[in-house]
Amino acid sequence: MTYRIPFNRPCLEGKEYEYIAQAIANGHASGDGPFTRKCHEFLQRELGVPRVLLTTSCTDALEMTALLLDCGPEDEVIVPSFTFVSTANAFALRGARLVFADIRPDTLNIDESRLESLITSQTKAIVVVHYAGVACDMEPIRSIAALHGVRVVEDNAHGLFSRYQGRYTGTFGCLATQSFHETKNFTCGEGGALIINDTDLLERALVLREKGTNRSRFFRGEVDKYTWVDLGSSYLPSDLLAAFLYAQLEAKESIQEKRRRIWDRYYESLGEWAENSEVRLPVIPSDCEQAYHMFYILLPSAQIRASLIAHLKAQSILSVFHYTPLHLSEAGRRFAARPSECPVTEDVSERLLRLPFYNDLSEAEQDRVIGSVTGYRVGSLSQVAG
């Protein structure tokens, strides 16, 4: 079914085709060409991080992370249950056992107050997800991790350019991962990046990303031929994708401004309806500057959510729910170190609904969504004209 207002629509910012043509004219369409370098430099400069490496997806950046941390069957890795499968799967692929953490009911981020109880002598890493581009409470998380000698990794798929206490997310963990999938603020269809804050991990990251070879040392003139030196895979994207992405990154201010306006309009226009309907809107702690990645609402029940989805669908508007709890999934149970209790995750995943959100969502389209949502009477499970 084609929706009049889809949940997401890939949006051009202006120079994407021009840069792709340039990438072809450059004669370097494979990985690590001129546009990949431009993306690396842009992100390093903007975020103030030592090194960024584009990858083919956030999933691949997470897989590189698991390899770089030498995760194996002896290790446990703490991940939120309320996240995308890749956050956990990347570590399960290396044989590590997963420990699923519950989330806070306000930000839906990993509940730092329960982290310590999940740490054992086998814990190697805590992977945090800045859900909806709102930062986790990194101060206590980092203190707990430091106390127990555990690495912190940020799955920052949603959170590029969000801040915690004035500092960008993606700069706190030894490694952080970004996504440029088509649903993200900045996209090239499928893409990602690994942010390397611990520079001791850099040289090996370059090898892993280049199929386990020391190709980057060859290009730096440090060896006279390159060869197989370690495990690895092909994690680097074509320069054509980097060209598309660079056009998006260059439009950072305008993309973020458009998304801020859309988010604020949803928040302001749905406030009264939410209050009268026992619907909860997103919570942004005062020390967080969010990334304006998505707009979700928390409905009173799964039944009401299904009914609202149907109500919006009848008006050709696509709204979608999000993660299902990983600790209850078939693979989650198989790869868990032990069973977990994650009641908040279970509750939230049944009630959360995401509204259409993309850079070019027009005011008229958004008005239609807002009118349809506020025209839905939650209390009686019935609908009035939207």
Ligand SMILES: Cc1ncc(COP(=O)(O)O)c(C=O)c1O
């Ligand atoms: C939190 C989180 N991590 C990782 C991913 C995977 O990203 P990608 O599609 O770039 O592999 C997603 C996907 O949306 C995600 O939501």
